[in-house]
Amino acid sequence: MKIKPISISLSPNVEKDDLFLAVRLFFSFLRKNYFSTKLEKEFSQYLKLKHSFSFNSGRSALMAILDSLELEKESIVLIQAFTCNAAVNPILWSGLKPGYVDCNKENFNIDIEDLKKKIDFYKSQNNPAKVLIVQHTFGLPVEMDEIVELCRKNELILIEDCAHALGAEYNNKKIGTFGKAAFFSFSRDKVISSVYGGMAVTNDDILAEKIKNYRKRIGYPSYFWEKQQLFHPILMSLIILPTYFVFGKYFLIILQSLKITSKAVHFKEKRGLKPGYFPKKLPGSLAALALNQFKKLEKLNCHRKKISDFYFKELGSLAAFELLPENNRKKSIFLRFPVKHKEAHRIIEKAWQKNLLIGDWYTKVIAPKDTRLEKLEYIEGSCPKAEQLASETFNLPTHINISEKQAGAIVDFIKSCEF
Ligand SMILES: Cc1ncc(COP(=O)(O)O)c(C=O)c1O
Structure with a gap:
C-alpha cells in the first residue's frame, strides 16, 4: 500500500540536509x-x-x-x-x-x-x-x-x-x-x-x-513561534508524510489545532485581520534554514524545469487542457506548473480523493477559497478574467521531491479525467 502522498505543499523542498539542520537548530x-x-x-x-x-x-x-x-x-x-x-x-x-x-x-x-x-x-x-x-x-x-x-x-x-x-x-x-x-x-x-x-x-x-x-x-517573533516553524519540516518528514494515509493526515490536523505546527495562513487573515506575529524580524534559526536552501537554488530550479518539460511533453497534445503558451515557456522557473481546464475544481477534488495532492492556486480570485472577499475590499465581478481563471486553473508539483515517475502518475491521472 502506498502511504506517502504525492504532495505539492507539505514541506515540498525539504531534503535530508535541511532536515538534519532543522533538528540541530531546534535544540539550540x-x-x-x-x-x-x-x-x-x-x-x-x-x-x-x-x-x-x-x-x-x-x-x-x-x-x-x-x-x-x-x-x-x-x-x-x-x-x-x-x-x-x-x-x-x-x-x-x-x-x-x-x-x-x-x-x-x-x-x-x-x-x-x-x-x-x-x-x-x-x-x-x-x-x-x-x-x-x-x-x-x-x-x-x-x-x-x-x-x-x-x-x-x-x-x-x-x-x-x-x-x-x-x-x-x-x-x-x-x-x-x-x-x-x-x-x-x-x-x-x-x-x-x-x-x-x-x-x-x-x-x-x-x-x-x-x-x-x-x-x-519591530521585534522578533516569540521562541515558541520560532520552534513551531522548526518543528514543521521535522514532523512532516519523519512522521506525517511517511504515515500520511495511515494516521499522518489526522495527526497533522491535531498538531495544527494544538498549535504545535503552524498553518500557512491564519484564519484571521481570511477576514483581512492581522495575526500578532506580523510584522517581525526573521529569527536566525530560520535564516539558517533559508540560507541552506538558497545555496541549492540552481539545483531546485533546474529540477522544476526538468519536471515541467516532462509535463509539457506528456500533456501538450491533450486538447481539453490548456498549458502556458510556447512563447512563455522558457521564461518561467515553474514554481508550479499551471494547467487550465473548464472543470479544474472537479479535477482537483478527484485528484485529492486519489491521494494526488495537486495545487489549488488559485481557486478563488483572492485565495484561499474561504477568504472573505468583501473584507479584502474586492468587489465581485470587478475582475472577470481573474474570476474565470480561478474557476479553470489547477497546478502540478515541480519541486525537488517529485520524481519523473511521480510526475508520470499525475499525468496518467490527468489523462484519465473525462470531464
Ligand atoms: C503571490 C504571493 N505574494 C505574497 C505572498 C506572501 O508571502 P509570505 O507567505 O512569505 O508572507 C504569497 C504567499 O503565499 C504569495 O503567494
Whole structure:
C-alpha cells in the first residue's frame, strides 16, 4: 500500500540536509543573527542589488516596504486579482487601499490593458494610484519593459512581488531588480523555504534606511513561534508524510489545532485581520534554514524545469487542457506548473480523493477559497478574467521531491479525467 502522498505543499523542498539542520537548530537557543546577516549579504550579491532586509515572511517584508514609502493614509495600491490574501493583506494592514487590476488569462500575470484603465480610473476620481505591485505568478516574469515605462509615465512606485519567482530573469536581468523595491517569500511551498521567511530588497539608499529603521522598531517573533516553524519540516518528514494515509493526515490536523505546527495562513487573515506575529524580524534559526536552501537554488530550479518539460511533453497534445503558451515557456522557473481546464475544481477534488495532492492556486480570485472577499475590499465581478481563471486553473508539483515517475502518475491521472 502506498502511504506517502504525492504532495505539492507539505514541506515540498525539504531534503535530508535541511532536515538534519532543522533538528540541530531546534535544540539550540541562540538567536544566531549571523545567519540573517549572511543571508542578506548573499541575496544582495545574487541580485546585484545594494540592500536586502530579512523578515519573518513576505507579508512582513511588504509591510516594511509600504510603511517606508510614507504614503498618505488610504492611498491606492494597484495589485492584480488572482492572488493570495497574503499579498493583499499587508496593504490593508499598512492603512492603504488595494485597487484591483484584472489578470491576463494567458500568463496569469497582470493584464496590462486593464492596468491602463485602472490608472485612468483613479486619476479621473482625483485619487491617482500611488503604487503598483506586480506579481510574477507561478514563477513567470511579468513583461517588465512595458510595466516600467507605464510606471514612469504615471508616477507610480513599482514593487515586485517575487514570492513565486526567485531566480527568474527578464531580459537577462534577475526579477526583483526592476522597481523601487521587491520582496520574496521563503514560506513552506515557495522557491526556497524556511517554513516562514521573506526578504525586502532595494537599490534605493533612502528607502533602505527607512526599511532598516522600520526593522529596528519591530521585534522578533516569540521562541515558541520560532520552534513551531522548526518543528514543521521535522514532523512532516519523519512522521506525517511517511504515515500520511495511515494516521499522518489526522495527526497533522491535531498538531495544527494544538498549535504545535503552524498553518500557512491564519484564519484571521481570511477576514483581512492581522495575526500578532506580523510584522517581525526573521529569527536566525530560520535564516539558517533559508540560507541552506538558497545555496541549492540552481539545483531546485533546474529540477522544476526538468519536471515541467516532462509535463509539457506528456500533456501538450491533450486538447481539453490548456498549458502556458510556447512563447512563455522558457521564461518561467515553474514554481508550479499551471494547467487550465473548464472543470479544474472537479479535477482537483478527484485528484485529492486519489491521494494526488495537486495545487489549488488559485481557486478563488483572492485565495484561499474561504477568504472573505468583501473584507479584502474586492468587489465581485470587478475582475472577470481573474474570476474565470480561478474557476479553470489547477497546478502540478515541480519541486525537488517529485520524481519523473511521480510526475508520470499525475499525468496518467490527468489523462484519465473525462470531464
Ligand atoms: C503571490 C504571493 N505574494 C505574497 C505572498 C506572501 O508571502 P509570505 O507567505 O512569505 O508572507 C504569497 C504567499 O503565499 C504569495 O503567494
